[in-house]
Amino acid sequence: MERMKIGKEKFGDFLTALDKQLYAPQKVGETLRFVPVTPENKLDLEFSNTTVPPKSVLFPQVETLYQYELGKTDLNLPDGGEERVLVGVRPCDARAMAIVDNLFSWDIDDPYYLAKREKTTVIGLACSEPGMNCFCTSVGGGPASTEGLDLLLTDLGEVFLLQSLTEKGKRLCQEAEGTLEQATEEEVTSAEKLHQEAAGKIVRNIDTGGISEKLPELWDSSLWQDVSEACLGCGTCTFLCPTCHCFDIQDEAEGLEGRRCRVWDSCMFSEYTLHASGHNPRPTRRERTRNRVNHKYSYFVTKFERTACVGCGRCINLCPVNIDILNILAEVIKEAI
Amino acid sequence: MKENANPYKPEIVTIEDTWQETYGDRAIKTFKVVLDDEEARENWSHRPGQCAMIGVLGVGESMISISCSPTEGKFLRFSVMRAGKVTQALHELEPGDKMTVRGPYGNSFPVDEWKGKNILTIGGGIGQAPLRPIIEYVKANRADYKNLSLIYGARTSADLCFKSEFEALNDRDDINYHLSIDIEEEGWPHYVGFVPSLLMEVNPSPENTIAITCGPPVMINFVLQNLKQLNFTDEQIYTTLENRMKCGIGKCGRCNVAHLYVCKDGPVFSYATLKSIPEAFA
Numbered sequence: 001m002e003r004m005k006i007g008k009e010k011f012g013d014f015l016t017a018l019d020k021q022l023y024a025p026q027k028v029g030e031t032l033r034f035v036p037v038t039p040e041n042k043l044d045l046e047f048s049n050t051t052v053p054p055k056s057v058l059f060p061q062v063e064t065l066y067q068y069e070l071g072k073t074d075l076n077l078p079d080g081g082e083e084r085v086l087v088g089v090r091p092c093d094a095r096a097m098a099i100v101d102n103l104f105s106w107d108i109d110d111p112y113y114l115a116k117r118e119k120t121t122v123i124g125l126a127c128s129e130p131g132m133n134c135f136c137t138s139v140g141g142g143p144a145s146t147e148g149l150d151l152l153l154t155d156l157g158e159v160f161l162l163q164s165l166t167e168k169g170k171r172l173c174q175e176a177e178g179t180l181e182q183a184t185e186e187e188v189t190s191a192e193k194l195h196q197e198a199a200g201k202i203v204r205n206i207d208t209g210g211i212s213e214k215l216p217e218l219w220d221s222s223l224w225q226d227v228s229e230a231c232l233g234c235g236t237c238t239f240l241c242p243t244c245h246c247f248d249i250q251d252e253a254e255g256l257e258g259r260r261c262r263v264w265d266s267c268m269f270s271e272y273t274l275h276a277s278g279h280n281p282r283p284t285r286r287e288r289t290r291n292r293v294n295h296k297y298s299y300f301v302t303k304f305e306r307t308a309c310v311g312c313g314r315c316i317n318l319c320p321v322n323i324d325i326l327n328i329l330a331e332v333i334k335e336a337i
Numbered sequence: 338m339k340e341n342a343n344p345y346k347p348e349i350v351t352i353e354d355t356w357q358e359t360y361g362d363r364a365i366k367t368f369k370v371v372l373d374d375e376e377a378r379e380n381w382s383h384r385p386g387q388c389a390m391i392g393v394l395g396v397g398e399s400m401i402s403i404s405c406s407p408t409e410g411k412f413l414r415f416s417v418m419r420a421g422k423v424t425q426a427l428h429e430l431e432p433g434d435k436m437t438v439r440g441p442y443g444n445s446f447p448v449d450e451w452k453g454k455n456i457l458t459i460g461g462g463i464g465q466a467p468l469r470p471i472i473e474y475v476k477a478n479r480a481d482y483k484n485l486s487l488i489y490g491a492r493t494s495a496d497l498c499f500k501s502e503f504e505a506l507n508d509r510d511d512i513n514y515h516l517s518i519d520i521e522e523e524g525w526p527h528y529v530g531f532v533p534s535l536l537m538e539v540n541p542s543p544e545n546t547i548a549i550t551c552g553p554p555v556m557i558n559f560v561l562q563n564l565k566q567l568n569f570t571d572e573q574i575y576t577t578l579e580n581r582m583k584c585g586i587g588k589c590g591r592c593n594v595a596h597l598y599v600c601k602d603g604p605v606f607s608y609a610t611l612k613s614i615p616e617a618f619a
Binding site: 065066068070073075077103104106107108109110111112216219220245246247248249250251253258260262265267272273274275276277279281282287291294295298299300302303 | 342343344345346347349373392393394395396397398399418420421424435553554579580581583584586587588589590591593594595596601615616619
């Protein structure tokens with residue numbers, strides 16, 4: 001693996017040299033999210049993690065499937081979109097992309113997601129100060145995990161250490177060759193030390209081993225009632241989860257212009273599973289919470305042989321009533337023994 | 338984006354004929370539609386038990402069972418109960434109007450495995466729609482199957498679908514059918530009571546028989562109990578799950594029962610499979 005470095009003062013030049021649409025974390029209202037970088041908004045990589053995960057770029061909250069004119073039957077499909085570079089993706093969120101890739105490419109390809117994924121290069125930023133509810137190391141990740149990334153940056157103060165991880169990453173480095181330098185042995189060593197230190201700063205840990213087998217045994221357990229009692233059904237935990245991928249398909253029409261689009265949906269909403277007959281197979285928050293936890297730690301594992309959780313901690317940090325998935329998992333482990 | 342690679346892009350179809358099956362708040366209307374694109378029409382193939390996403394541009398899409406057998410011709414039939422926004426818009430359509438259709442989705446009834454067996458369908462209300470393709474398929478391949486028996490019920494005689502098709506069976510001695518309504522009506526020549534009771538009355542032998550049941554969840558639960566009482570094994574019993582669906586291709590999430598997606602792994606399940614899934618009878 002080639003280790004390069006780039007002076008922070010040159011990082012802007014590096015990105016400009018790429019001549020691709022850049023997406024980077026920006027404050028939008030109260031939330032930090034990935035939006036297109038424009039000359040007006042300054043790149044700022046001093047952040048813990050974004051409120052909205054970068055899934056919003058590959059799988060937008062509202063996405064047009066096709067447009068049409070009411071009364072006519074021509075369906076206009078969008079094109080595959082531009083070449084993009086995501087800058088400053090945290091390793092947990094990049095792993096989430098690799099996880100979600102499974103879903104959007106199993107059996108039948110999802111052309112909307114995969115076209116964007118193909119045209120997107122992901123530049124990661126290793127964590128040095130994990131958040132208080134980060135638990136990536138409990139679910140197979142780490143502050144400098146590289147899965148899902150094309151390049152990984154490590155902040156060494158004056159410079160970024162830059163690891164190229166894939167062909168896409170290599171191409172990016174070639175395009176902006178003039179701004180890069182070879183990293184020294186010391187720089188590589190100090191980056192590795194930083195990664196280790198960051199992992200040591202993660203305070204929340206849980207042994208998730210065997211959880212996928214334990215969950216089905218607890219189907220009728222009273223724990224689901226207990227852990228969902230406080231839930232408001234707001235859906236924040238799923239909307240802001242980097243691996244949650246559920247969507248609804250809706251038509252919108254204004255005047256003669258119409259479109260069929262997909263919009264984020266959440267298994268925490270009652271309407272999500274409501275039948276036309278009025279019957280609801282998941283009638284209360286007990287069943288819905290049970291589904292959310294089972295899907296992440298059991299169903300997805302059965303189907304794709306990996307957990308659909310990267311330990312980013314968003315669902316814990318942002319739940320308005322402090323429901324904590326690690327506490328739920330701890331209950332599962334305790335009861336299954 | 339390559340158009341033919343887009344599973345979300347529907348075909349445009351033209352409605353050739355409609356039948357008002359039932360009236361009232363939850364009226365049922367049947368549509369016979371033909372795909373506009375000639376190539377797509379020729380290439381379309383479905384199997385009994387599959388469903389399709391049908392829609393109205395500007396309103397939305399709903400997953401509906403394909404209620405015809407591929408043996409009937411190069412068209413599709415859907416029997417739609419008016420229950421929400423999309424089905425309301427569908428009910429307003431008449432012959433000549435356009436709809437969108439994509440699919441077919443899901444697995445199907447294993448009609449090849451069933452060759453040489455007696456086929457018994459047990460339907461309730463709109464639940465007869467997914468059973469109709471089996472009946473038509475068996476009729477078209479009559480020599481491949483033994484007895485064909487149909488049990489079907491609804492609340493009142495006005496709530497029964499496909500009435501003229503049942504009446505037409507009077508002319509055939511190779512198919513027997515039993516109808517029921519919940520409440521006594523003057524002049525009603527058939528059974529009065531619930532479908533699970535009619536099943537006990539008919540008392541079918543489980544010997545070399547496959548029983549397929551579709552209908553409201555409460556009816557299915559009692560039919561399953563009664564079939565067990567009649568000594569049917571779990572492997573001889575089939576039903577369909579009709580969960581809410583949006584994509585049809587195992588992405589949007591909502592139709593899951595545990596790790597299975599009804600749109601991919603279903604809608605047809607044997608009772609043996611369903612019993613192993615904790616959420617199946619929720």
